[in-house]
Amino acid sequence: MARRHPAESRSLRLRQRGRRRAGWGRVAGLLREGPPVGPTRPGFWRSPLRGPWLTSVFGAVLLVGIPVLFVTGLLSYAAYNPDLGGNDKTPARGWLGFYLFAWPTHPYWLYRLTQGIHVTLGIVLIPVLLAKLWSVIPRLFSWPPVKSIAHAIERLSLLLLVGGVLFEFATGVLNIQLDYIFPGSFYPLHFYGAWVFIGAFVVHVAFRIPLMVRILRGSRLREEMRGPAGNSTAGPLDEESLVSPRPAAPTMSRRGALGTVGAGSLLLLAVTAGQSIGGSLRVTAVLAPRGQNPGPGQNGFQVNKTAVGVGIRPRDVGHAWRLVVRGAAGRERILTRADVLALPQHGAALPIACVEGWSTEDQEWSGVRLADLAALVGYEASAPGVFVESAQRSGSFRSTTLRDNQVRDPRGLLALRVNGADLSPDHGYPARIIVPANPGVHNTKWVTRLTFGDST
Numbered sequence: 001m002a003r004r005h006p007a008e009s010r011s012l013r014l015r016q017r018g019r020r021r022a023g024w025g026r027v028a029g030l031l032r033e034g035p036p037v038g039p040t041r042p043g044f045w046r047s048p049l050r051g052p053w054l055t056s057v058f059g060a061v062l063l064v065g066i067p068v069l070f071v072t073g074l075l076s077y078a079a080y081n082p083d084l085g086g087n088d089k090t091p092a093r094g095w096l097g098f099y100l101f102a103w104p105t106h107p108y109w110l111y112r113l114t115q116g117i118h119v120t121l122g123i124v125l126i127p128v129l130l131a132k133l134w135s136v137i138p139r140l141f142s143w144p145p146v147k148s149i150a151h152a153i154e155r156l157s158l159l160l161l162v163g164g165v166l167f168e169f170a171t172g173v174l175n176i177q178l179d180y181i182f183p184g185s186f187y188p189l190h191f192y193g194a195w196v197f198i199g200a201f202v203v204h205v206a207f208r209i210p211l212m213v214r215i216l217r218g219s220r221l222r223e224e225m226r227g228p229a230g231n232s233t234a235g236p237l238d239e240e241s242l243v244s245p246r247p248a249a250p251t252m253s254r255r256g257a258l259g260t261v262g263a264g265s266l267l268l269l270a271v272t273a274g275q276s277i278g279g280s281l282r283v284t285a286v287l288a289p290r291g292q293n294p295g296p297g298q299n300g301f302q303v304n305k306t307a308v309g310v311g312i313r314p315r316d317v318g319h320a321w322r323l324v325v326r327g328a329a330g331r332e333r334i335l336t337r338a339d340v341l342a343l344p345q346h347g348a349a350l351p352i353a354c355v356e357g358w359s360t361e362d363q364e365w366s367g368v369r370l371a372d373l374a375a376l377v378g379y380e381a382s383a384p385g386v387f388v389e390s391a392q393r394s395g396s397f398r399s400t401t402l403r404d405n406q407v408r409d410p411r412g413l414l415a416l417r418v419n420g421a422d423l424s425p426d427h428g429y430p431a432r433i434i435v436p437a438n439p440g441v442h443n444t445k446w447v448t449r450l451t452f453g454d455s456t
Contacts, residue, residue, distance in 0.1 A: 040143040048247035049257050050135055055242060056212040057258065058132035063205065063212075065125045070198050072118035076355065077191060079103045079111050079439050084401040086387050087442075096195060105409040108436035112353035115439075116276030119357025122172050123272050127264035129169060131257070133162065138242055157203050164197025176356045177289060185396065275358040290358040298419035299427050301360040302352065304440055307425040311393030312446055321391075321430050323414075324449040327377025337430045341416060343368045348411035354440035365434045367415035370407045374452045383407045388433055389449040397441040406435045407452070414447060 038044065081087055083100050104110065140162065146152045168190065175186045252260075274281035275291035285291025290302040307317075323335045347366045353359035374383035386407050388400045406412050412435045416423065423429040428445025435443060 039137075039141040043244065043246040044141075045138045046244045046246055046248040048244065048250045049252065049254055050138065050242045050244065052211070052215045052242060054254055054257065055132065055135040056215045058128055058135060058261070059208070059212050060216065061128050062125065062132060063209070065121060065128070066198075066201060069118060069122055069125070070194060072114045072121075073190075073194055074099065075114045076111075076118060076439070079114075079437070080187075080442065081401060081403055084385065084403065086399050086401040096191075102403055102405055103437065105406055105412070105436040105438075108350055108411065109353075110437040111439055112276070112351050112359045112437075115353060115355060116273075116357055116359060119172070119176060120269065120273050120276055122169065123176075124265045124269045126169060126173075126268065127261045129165060131261045136242065138244075154207075157200050160196060160200035161204050164193060164200055167193050168197050272357075278359065278361045285358075288356075288358055290354075290356065298421035299424035301363060302358055303426045304354050304356070305395060305445075307446070310395040312391060312425065313393075316391040316393075317425065317430050317446060321448070323431060323447065325373050325377050325452070326450070326454075327374060327379055327452045329378060331377040333376050337416070340368055340414070340431065344372060345416075346410065346413065348413055348434065348436070350411060350434055350436055352440045352443065364419050365413055365415040366417045367413040367431070367434070369410060370402075370412045370414060370433075370435075370450075371410070373414060373450060374407060377452060379452055384453040387451040387454040388444045388447055389451075390444050391446040391448045397444070400433065400442045400444045402433070402435060402438075402442070406438065409436055411436045414450070 077097075078100050081103060083097060140158070146155060171186065171190050171193065175190070268287070270284055271287045272285055272291070274283065274285035275288035282291060282293060290304070294300055294302055321337060323337075323340060325333045325335065345366055346369050347364060349362040349364055351360045351362050370386060371383040374386070383404060384407070385404045386402050388402065390398050392398045402412075413433075414431050415428075415434045416431055418427060423432060428447070431447045432445040433443045433447060
C-alpha cells in the first residue's frame with residue numbers, strides 16, 4: 001500500500017478538523033436560532049390573542065378549580081376505606097394515605113356531594129384546561145429545548161405538569177363514559193397520577209403565581225373585556241415567549257375568547273350536573289351514561305353493573321341461596337332468605353352514589369340491620385367491622401370491608417326490599433348492602449357471606 005506524503009496527511013487532518021468544526025458550528029447555530037421550519041420557530045404561533053394576560057386569566061380559574069378537584073378526590077379515596085383489607089381495586093394505603101380517617105356515615109349524602117362536585121367540576125374545567133394549554137403552547141416548543149441544568153429541571157416539571165393533567169382528565173372522562181376499561185384498575189392509575197400531577201402543579205404555582213398576580217393587577221380588565229376584535233393585537237414581546245413576533249390579523253377579541261371558553265364550560269355543566277343533582281334536572285344529563293331515568297317501577301333507578309354482566313347465575317340467587325354469617329369464637333349461622341325476612345326489619349331512605357359522579361334520589365330500603373346480624377354471632381354489645389362477600393363471579397368489587405361505624409349505624413342494612421318491592425336481580429336480589437354515605441360499589445350486591453370482626 002502506498003504511503004501518503006507527510007504534507008498530504010497533514011492537509012487531510014486539517015480538512016477533517018475543519019469539517020468537524022463546521023458541523024459543530026451548524027449544531028450551535030441550530031440550537032441558537034432554531035430549525036428552519038416547524039413549531040419551534042418564533043413566528044410559527046401567530047394568534048394575536050396569546051399573551052401573559054389571557055394565560056393568567058385561565059391560570060387563575062384553574063388555580064381555584066384544581067385544588068377543589070384534588071381535595072374531593074382525596075375524600076373519595078378515603079371513602080373506600082383503603083386501609084382495610086379486602087377492598088380490592090383500591091390503592092394500598094402506603095405513605096400517601098397519611099391523611100386517612102374513618103369515613104363517616106353522617107350526613108348520609110356526603111359521598112353523593114363530594115363525588116358529584118369532583119366529577120362535575122372536572123368536566124366543567126375541560127374547556128378552561130384546553131384553553132390554558134392552547135395559550136402556552138409556544139412555551140412547550142421553545143428553542144433551544146435545554147439551556148441549562150435549571151432550565152432542564154423546569155422543562156421536566158412542565159412535562160410532568162402537562163402530562164399529568166392530561167392523564168388525569170382523560171382517565172377520569174373515560175371512566176365516566178366507558179367504565180372499567182383500564183388494565184388492572186382505574187383507581188390506582190388515577191390516584192397515583194393525581195399525586196404526580198399535584199406535585200408538579202405546586203412547583204409550577206410557586207414559580208408562576210407572582211408573575212400571574214403582577215400581570216392581572218397591572219392590566220385593565222375593563223378595557224380587555226370591552227375591546228373589539230380589532231383591538232386584540234399582540235402586545236410587546238414578553239419573556240414567556242407567548243406573544244408572536246409575527247401576529248396574524250385578529251378575528252376575535254379576548255373577551256370573545258373568554259366568552260367562548262365560559263360558554264363551553266356552562267354547556268358541559270348543563271348536560272352533566274343533573275346526574276348528581278337529580279330531580280327535574282336529571283333529564284338534562286344527556287352526556288352522562290347513567291344520568292337518565294332507567295325506567296318505571298320500584299326498582300327503576302340506576303345500576304352500575306347488572307347481574308348478567310358480572311356472571312350471576314339463577315342458581316346463585318335462587319331457592320338454594322344461603323347467607324353465611326360468621327362471628328366471634330368461630331360462631332356461624334346459615335340463613336335462608338325466609339330466615340332473614342323473619343328477623344326484625346328496619347327501613348332507611350338512602351341514595352346510591354357512584355365514583356362516576358351519578359347518583360339516585362333517596363330510595364326506601366328495608367331489611368335487617370347489620371348490627372343485628374352481628375349480634376347473632378356473638379357481638380351483642382358492640383358490632384365490629386365486617387367483611388362482605390358476593391356471589392358475583394367477574395368484575396371489580398366482589399368483596400368489601402366495612403368499618404365498625406358503618407355496621408353500627410342503624411341505617412346500615414342488609415337490604416331485601418326497596419320502595420316496597422323485592423330487590424330486582426340487577427339491584428342485588430336476594431340481599432345487598434346499603435350504608436349511608438358509602439360509595440355505590442361498596443354497597444355490595446348478591447351478598448352470600450358476612451364475616452364480622454374480619455378485615456381480611
